[in-house]
Amino acid sequence: MCQLLGMNCNVPTDICFSFAGFRARGGLTDHHRDGWGIAFFEGAGVRVFLDPSPSADSPVAELVKHYPIHSLNVIAHIRKATQGVVGLENTHPFQRELWGRYWIFAHNGNLKGFAPRLSGRFQPVGNTDSELAFCCILDRLAQRFPQGTQDTAELHAALRELALExxxxxxxxxxxxxxxxxxxxxxxxLCYIVRKAPFPVAHLADEDVTVDFNQVTTPSDRVAVIATTPLTDNEAWTQIPPGNLFAFHDGERVDMAETRTVAQDYPRRDADCEQQFLAPATRSR
Structure with missing residues (x-):
């Protein structure tokens, strides 16, 4: 499967340590060699680096590894292609505008027969199921909240419904x-860890690199890191139960008072849902 990496903080923070280990999974410690990308939010803007080459061999990844860009939210992705050719247009993460601000999305998985009806406002440039899913999510959000929403719980509920469908x-x-x-x-x-005082001394699982976060942080700093599998081998990471959507803000998980099982979260779809999301060839089966 592809590899995901996210970071959410309460103060702008660089991701150099985590990215050093993450980058190695793109052709060095794992077999994902179909491109990589990373996006840093900076105020109202987003700084995006994309490369269809393996991250372990990428000069752009080498730049990012040593470039301490400080951000409150970061999303990175290493691709193993399942749908769509290997190319820049199919490299995650993807970026779109909704409600006057940028949104960034990266996906790990394979959606078979996915062919949603879109309004036309959001259209994929490449030919991956991932970008199509991103356009679908934003399209549904725009329809449900024409003026936008600032309510995290309200947005979380809508995203959860879409994620399940x-x-x-x-x-x-x-x-x-x-x-x-x-x-x-x-x-x-998918798993995550929240680092806060007293900070640990962390060692990467994919690189022989150690950092004492007490030397590079303040006692009030708080950082949440999300990854497909743990990036360090000496810290306690929390597995997200399958079927759950977690929200992070200011470097910690926002409690939405829900943790459900796979059986609860993935009920059988009804005919209307199938007609909405499945390709014609799949609907006839």
């Missing part, structure tokens, strides 16, 4: 952020 067609692990909050949906595998 789309996710019934296949693996749908994803990270999504509007620069204010970061949402992480797990359908099969």
């Amino acid at each position: 789309v996710g019934s067609l296949g693996e749908f692990n994803f990270l999504l952020s509007d620069g204010k909050r970061l949402f992480a949906h797990c359908s099969s595998r």
